[in-house]
Amino acid sequence: MARRLTLTGNDAGAEAMRQIDPDVVAAFPITPQTELMHKFAEHVADGDVKAEFVLVESEHSAMSATVGAAAAGARAMTATSANGLALMWEIVYIAASYRLPIVMPVINRALSGPINIHCDHSDTMGCRDSGWIQLYSESAQEVYDNLLQAVRIAENPDVLLPVMVTFDGFIISHTAEVLDALDDSEARKWVGEYRPKYPLLDTDNPMTFGPLDLQDYYFEHKRQQVEGMRAAPDVIRKVGREYGELSGRSYDLMERYKTDDAELVIVALGSTCGTTKAVVDELRDQGKKVGLLKIRAFRPFVEGEVVDALRTAGAVAVLDRSISFGAPGGPVHKEIRAALYGTDCRTPIVNYIYGLGGRDINTDQIRSVFEDMEKVAGGPTPEDNIRFIGLRE
Amino acid sequence: MSEKTWTEIPIGGVIETAGNATEYETGSWRTYRPIWFADRCIHCLRCWIACPDSSIMTEDGKVTGIDYAHCKGCGICSFECPVDPKSIEMKLETDVDAE
Numbered sequence: 001m002a003r004r005l006t007l008t009g010n011d012a013g014a015e016a017m018r019q020i021d022p023d024v025v026a027a028f029p030i031t032p033q034t035e036l037m038h039k040f041a042e043h044v045a046d047g048d049v050k051a052e053f054v055l056v057e058s059e060h061s062a063m064s065a066t067v068g069a070a071a072a073g074a075r076a077m078t079a080t081s082a083n084g085l086a087l088m089w090e091i092v093y094i095a096a097s098y099r100l101p102i103v104m105p106v107i108n109r110a111l112s113g114p115i116n117i118h119c120d121h122s123d124t125m126g127c128r129d130s131g132w133i134q135l136y137s138e139s140a141q142e143v144y145d146n147l148l149q150a151v152r153i154a155e156n157p158d159v160l161l162p163v164m165v166t167f168d169g170f171i172i173s174h175t176a177e178v179l180d181a182l183d184d185s186e187a188r189k190w191v192g193e194y195r196p197k198y199p200l201l202d203t204d205n206p207m208t209f210g211p212l213d214l215q216d217y218y219f220e221h222k223r224q225q226v227e228g229m230r231a232a233p234d235v236i237r238k239v240g241r242e243y244g245e246l247s248g249r250s251y252d253l254m255e256r257y258k259t260d261d262a263e264l265v266i267v268a269l270g271s272t273c274g275t276t277k278a279v280v281d282e283l284r285d286q287g288k289k290v291g292l293l294k295i296r297a298f299r300p301f302v303e304g305e306v307v308d309a310l311r312t313a314g315a316v317a318v319l320d321r322s323i324s325f326g327a328p329g330g331p332v333h334k335e336i337r338a339a340l341y342g343t344d345c346r347t348p349i350v351n352y353i354y355g356l357g358g359r360d361i362n363t364d365q366i367r368s369v370f371e372d373m374e375k376v377a378g379g380p381t382p383e384d385n386i387r388f389i390g391l392r393e
Numbered sequence: 394m395s396e397k398t399w400t401e402i403p404i405g406g407v408i409e410t411a412g413n414a415t416e417y418e419t420g421s422w423r424t425y426r427p428i429w430f431a432d433r434c435i436h437c438l439r440c441w442i443a444c445p446d447s448s449i450m451t452e453d454g455k456v457t458g459i460d461y462a463h464c465k466g467c468g469i470c471s472f473e474c475p476v477d478p479k480s481i482e483m484k485l486e487t488d489v490d491a492e
Binding site: 097098099100160197198205206207208209210211213216217219220221223224227228 | 396397398399402403404405406407408409410411
């Protein structure tokens, strides 16, 4: 029996975690993640979960404790943002290389400096090479749904990779939304029992984690991680379909919002997708053929899906809420361009960097992006293809 | 040990057997080799206590020899030997081969 709740993104995350009821949760606060763990701590204090709640002294320790617990054979989670993710960076890579199915909410916040506690994607984009699966959430509903699916994706024996579920700091984490949640028994049945592949606590089958790997074997271990990532798209699709059967909300690697006959397409991630959908609807009412390609799974990044969605568009605008300094533009832009290279698609692509440090992006600005693309459509990619929107220039 | 492909090894760098460090012949790393002179040895076992690689072989509380498959030639055994002349002397591997 579904429940209709009004929750902030952080509370939606804590609600999903309450239902997942992991064996171990390590916690260290950082704005804007803090309230997620506050809410989860309430569940611990109230005896609503059996999780062992470990309060550590830093995010490096938070991920270390989570990795240790996961290697022991526990279903383990933690959560962080921005500089917290940066502080745990070495262990983030280790978690993926040890093939531990850890699930972690990451509440997107700008990396310092200067210090900024507001939303952008620099934190999780910084981890795009770490070997974690990355699912970007558009809303509190998606935070909840993505976390429940993440457990099944991570623990799939063909994948065995950790998953970060991201959502925009303050915009999603701190604003309340109406969402539908599974009831506890449905959710518990959905996540099921965790059967770890190599539990260290199984002393009848002793094993070692984290031995030294020299020039002769490190490369082969990394190739195995590639294989796990290659298996991930099918698993993400399958889990998304099965979750749809259970909840009525199904998910895929990407979401094509009115792109089938769209002449102009915006590509975006996170909460900006919600804003863009509102503009798409408004322009469609005016007879304009516009659409949004929303990327949910940024890792694994499936080029075929992108090509399919964009090949018939007259112009594409890629919105990046982070910069890759020294590369032209942002990471999403690079991935989109690479995906279309080698195809017969000649669609011009323009990158818009926006929203850094929580700079707002509104419907007027999205509308102006579509207007820009009208001028670009039908021609080559303009020379001025890296633009900034919302910046005082 | 022949080198395996990425499909032939456990994922994540996990080692699925216990105690298989004994299969790794770290003795191949040696530059200096300890030579044990049984007639000088008083079986005080200081070398056995000090050896970081558990490579002093003993039986019934007496030294019987050196495990050359694992001895890395650090020389601690020789350093700790209390008798004069020492019952363990370090010799260059290349010199030992030549003999």
